[in-house]
Ligand SMILES: Nc1ncnc2c1ncn2[C@@H]1O[C@H](COP(=O)(O)OP(=O)(O)O)[C@@H](O)[C@H]1O
């Protein structure tokens with residue numbers, strides 16, 4: 001108590017000046033952030049400026065063409081990308097979420113096979129996407145004879161995003177406090193009822209956020225499709241899962257490798273569309289995260 | 297009644313429990329293990345019907361461990377198992393044919409920290425009946441349970457509101473309502489007031505007096521005054537260190553609450569309730 005009853009003089013309470021190190025640290029942090037933002041900004045301005053002349057409805061109304069780049073569009077790429085992502089979501093999300101439920105709620109972590117599974121999921125998340133392309137080509141396209149179809153692409157991309165979906169879903173499931181599970185089980189609910197009615201609903205925002213981010217990673221991928229040998233110049237939209245297809249990143253890649261200047265403008269415009277889709281998906285993810293902030 | 301064994305507990309008769317009791321649970325030589333660790337040793341207890349039984353003792357002596365045996369919540373912890381016997385009426389609670397889910401329906405539980413589900417107040421109460429497939433007018437059931445938990449007047453206009461918007465004390469009463477809604481015979485409470493302020497605590501204690509008309513209540517508390525105020529019988533636990541240096545919880549004394557607090561027969565109980573220990 002003696003300490004409290006002796007008032008410190010104003011001089012003593014005044015800041016003695018933060019150590020220099022702390023200032024330097026803050027400056028370093030801020031400048032890293034600034035560098036990242038400046039580069040992102042420059043990139044955006046550059047593609048917008050470059051692609052501006054072609055940012056009109058013809059871009060998404062027309063099909064690509066090698067002979068007339070001035071009027072060529074990217075409709076087949078947009079539709080191909082949407083098909084791939086839609087089918088990937090249908091395949092990878094349920095599988096990934098169920099796998100996460102198994103690992104979090106049922107798996108006995110002391111068993112060796114569960115340890116092996118856990119370790120390998122983290123490893124798989126770090127495998128370069130081109131390796132998945134090789135896998136897709138060798139096993140799905142050739143061995144299973146699925147050919148270069150939407151199905152082959154979607155299965156390949158599903159395998160690519162599955163580890164990310166599993167990891168993020170596990171995190172979301174783990175964030176549900178054990179007291180919720182106990183409360184439910186203590187009322188005579190079965191484990192499955194507890195998962196289905198309490199754990200999953202409570203973790204849906206986190207799962208959705210992670211899933212969207214995983215899918216948006218898939219949207220930007222060109223490498224696995226290149227490996228799969230998806231055609232770059234496709235003048236029709238996919239009509240089903242057994243159609244051949246192309247995706248936006250592949251079209252962009254193709255346009256850029258052409259020599260005529262008009263193709264580069266077209267590529268920039270296509271990049272703007274791709275970025276717009278990505279930003280839209282990421283904003284939905286952020287919105288979801290903020291909308292359903294953890295409340296316990 | 298004639299078929300019920302009349303077990304006499306040490307000590308003279310008290311008005312509300314005339315020396316004998318009608319046991320809901322008979323605990324015989326119960327030991328509880330977490331893996332190889334024997335957390336609690338050799339507990340013998342009788343839990344009387346429509347009585348409030350308090351379990352007191354220093355922390356870590358195994359009160360929660362024993363409490364969680366009564367609704368088989370310990371089954372959920374890998375490696376946890378028991379030796380000895382708990383009879384629920386005449387049935388072995390740990391018998392081969394016993395379904396722990398059915399046990400938890402009959403023996404409700406309220407936890408230390410209020411844990412309402414992040415859903416509407418209504419859905420919190422309706423959850424138990426729903427998962428148990430109870431087909432009755434749900435509105436009536438919810439109102440009945442909330443009324444019994446002395447919460448109806450406070451929430452009747454906001455049943456659709458998220459339960460997490462309630463105060464801590466209201467949340468705990470909601471958890472009691474949620475337990476009552478499945479019509480259990482017994483309610484287990486693990487330090488239900490330790491996260492609450494004194495006013496909320498008083499409300500829960502009053503509520504317990506109401507509930508004992510209809511339910512058998514077991515309460516773990518670290519608050520001796522609370523045990524003295526609310527309970528009919530008290531079990532005093534403590535932890536001993538064995539020759540190998542391992543701590544084991546054990547039941548020191550089990551008696552009518554008035555006896556425990558006025559004429560304890562064990563020195564350790566006396567030291568604990570007079571505050572010289574723990
Ligand atoms: N899930 C568990 N796994 C292993 N040991 C546990 C577990 N829960 C409790 N224990 C141990 O059992 C003993 C009794 O704990 P507990 O029943 O929580 O005591 P109390 O409720 O009286 O404070 C303690 O030594 C504690 O460390």
Ligand SMILES: [Mg+2]
Nearest residue numbers: 359360361516
């Ligand atoms: Mg405890």
